[in-house]
Amino acid sequence: SQQGEEDPQALSIQEGENATMNCSYKTSINNLQWYRQNSGRGLVHLILIRSNEREKHSGRLRVTLDTSKKSSSLLITASRAADTASYFCAPWANAGKSTFGDGTTLTVKP
Amino acid sequence: DAGVTQSPTHLIKTRGQQVTLRCSPKSGHDTVSWYQQALGQGPQFIFQYYEEEERQRGNFPDRFSGHQFPNYSSELNVNALLLGDSALYLCASSPARVREQYFGPGTRLTVT
Numbered sequence: 001s002q003q004g005e006e007d008p009q010a011l012s013i014q015e016g017e018n019a020t021m022n023c024s025y026k027t028s029i030n031n032l033q034w035y036r037q038n039s040g041r042g043l044v045h046l047i048l049i050r051s052n053e054r055e056k057h058s059g060r061l062r063v064t065l066d067t068s069k070k071s072s073s074l075l076i077t078a079s080r081a082a083d084t085a086s087y088f089c090a091p092w093a094n095a096g097k098s099t100f101g102d103g104t105t106l107t108v109k110p
Numbered sequence: 111d112a113g114v115t116q117s118p119t120h121l122i123k124t125r126g127q128q129v130t131l132r133c134s135p136k137s138g139h140d141t142v143s144w145y146q147q148a149l150g151q152g153p154q155f156i157f158q159y160y161e162e163e164e165r166q167r168g169n170f171p172d173r174f175s176g177h178q179f180p181n182y183s184s185e186l187n188v189n190a191l192l193l194g195d196s197a198l199y200l201c202a203s204s205p206a207r208v209r210e211q212y213f214g215p216g217t218r219l220t221v222t
Contacts, residue, residue: 030209031209033209033210033211035213040198040216040218041215041216042114042200042213042214042215042216043153043200043202043211043213044213045210045211045212045213048209048210088152088153090209090211092209099152099153099154099155099168100145100152100153100154101152102150102151102152103152
């Protein structure tokens with residue numbers, strides 16, 4: 001199975017600043033997905049980037065994928081207090097199962 | 111369109127007991143996966159069901175079993191509960207062969 005490892009473990013920024021978190025994985029993938037989880041609730045799918053894509057945008061989110069380095073990054077621009085959450089990456093290969101790392105906990109201070 | 115629903119929301123059980131958790135997938139989804147999330151950790155994959163069969167399984171003992179019904183809803187059963195089974199249990203659904211998963215709100219299980 002694939003496991004994503006998020007970095008840093010925790011990130012604290014001021015409202016309005018940008019937040020960048022990274023994900024590394026070990027083997028070839030079909031796509032990589034980012035999820036957000038607010039305190040003890042279900043995960044919310046944010047964005048999916050396919051292995052043949054290098055960059056993808058969705059609103060204030062920008063995701064990059066470097067398959068040669070087996071890494072991805074999630075950038076949240078102009079952060080808001082409501083962005084406070086844990087963020088997880090999930091790399092997917094044909095085998096069909098993926099596991100999550102322990103996530104990056106983002107705190108956005110008003 | 112209802113998203114993924116799970117029941118119950120919270121559950122308290124005693125060691126040694128058995129528990130059944132339920133999940134209804136998002137409309138149009140036929141693949142259901144279950145995850146266990148301990149406090150402060152990421153979700154750990156338990157198993158995935160498609161066409162009423164277990165297709166993939168994570169590193170969980172046989173005490174964890176499941177079922178998928180013809181309407182694609184699913185159950186997770188845990189026998190002989192241990193204190194360490196206390197966690198948030200998440201169900202996720204997806205269209206077959208597409209990896210975008212939609213998660214339910216989870217069931218918080220406490221084993222005392």
